[in-house]
Amino acid sequence: MGALSALEQALENRWDALWARLLDKEPVEILDALRRECDDNAVVCGEGRVMVPNAYDVELPDDVHDCLTRTGTDVGQVLTDSLSRHAERRGYEFAGPLAVHVARCTDVPNGRYRVAGRVMRYVSADGFFHATH
Template sequence: MDVARPGGPRPERAIRTRPRAGVQGPVARVGYDLSKSSAEGPREDGSHVGILDNFEKGLERAVNGAFVKTFKSGLQPVEIVAQLRRELDTHAAIVDRDLILVPNSFTLRVSRADHERMESIGSTLTDELRQAVERHASSQGYQFAGVVQVAFRRDDQLSEGVLEIDTRTVEGSVTWMPVVDVAGVRHPLAVGRTVIGRGSDADITVDDPGTSRRHVEIAWDGTRAQVRDLGSTNGSELNGAPVTKAPLPPESVIRIGRTAITFRVVPQAAEDRGRDAGRPRRDDGFWGAS
């Protein structure tokens, strides 16, 4: 059955379900041709605006403007989020009056050209997509059976601008890993102190003449983080304000010189923890009870 797309023509939509070993329930594959789509949608008052303006702006901030340069053509991230929201609504299952379950695993199949553009942003993009899924689920009262997972997969059979989504439900506990995203590269943080600067002796080296050799330090105790400027020449900012030393909540942005550093605590499936198995685990959310 065709499903109307806000602000654009009606896409062809084909759903095929098939079992897959090791997962709970069938995999639903949905295809969308977004090559001529619009990222606009209706507001409650009837007006049309970009339905994911905040998502797009947040992604641009996270990658220092690379978003605009990368996605001038082809499949747009805001279009992907619109279809992920649609997938949640389509597959929502009412278990009882107080429980509506939705899938938590999404494999995004895209063309070779679109895949190269998505990969150029790195894990920042999949994090933003995951958070968009979680926000929509929260706004609709949906619940997940496990951690939300979003991944891209190249499909050479697809044309540019075409998106196929494999949707499934995977049960499992949530574990958390602290990371910093710097210039599109993700760096896991270990318990202890991580120094960032342009010097070769820094734990994370940045190519920015506006930074000091040992510019800023992030301390992680296994539960919470703190940022401290190490007496740098040009100083540091935390979320737009000068900072010497302060707590570091998830999604905070540190700026040193021209470099933006985004601190995140990202969820992972417990079985995929691997080398991080020794780090503290929580099943009740990162900021849950201590």
Template sequence: MGRLDIGARLLRQCDDSALFVGRQHAVEPNAFVIELLPENHERLLASVCLVAPGLADQVCRHAAERGYTFVGPVAIDPRPAADDAAPRFPIDSRIPTVERQPQPMDGPTA
């Protein structure tokens, strides 16, 4: 398992999870969780500061080529899977919910 394998799976996940909201407009999840076997996760952690941003850039370039848009910055979160997980690493993608702060209402003043 290498960065190229993860990158290819991320791009496939992008294509599979694009949400089309019009004829030519697709919104893409921007939060990706990659479950890796513990030994692969440990290896990746040694260079996660270099790998995660590179993978996020790869996802952004792919999205631009396909005309996808994101609702926020792309985040890649590698996590260790259960010891008995299959060698193929699952990827979960989602559009995080945004918590909105209540806005003050303009009304009559006393």
């Protein structure tokens, strides 16, 4: 790990700690769950090439969703940025443009959150235009 990577990791750890202190431990647990989902679905495609899903859904009960979004922070973007840095440190390639979608859900199994990753095909604007017209 180079000096820049060590610095990035230290900053990431401080960000996680600050977020946990401000908003309980929930966001750090969600970040950890996202990272696990990414790691668990990594596929070795060749020497030095590891692909991971590019679309992640985070479902939260109303109270957790309200807590995370009440400051006006774009939680989906914060999670996307964090997952992107995690993948970069691990040398992963996403199967397309990365997106983390955060949504309310009334039926979360553990009562706190649910995280799922999948491969979502990239559709160019031109491809979308021709497919719909």
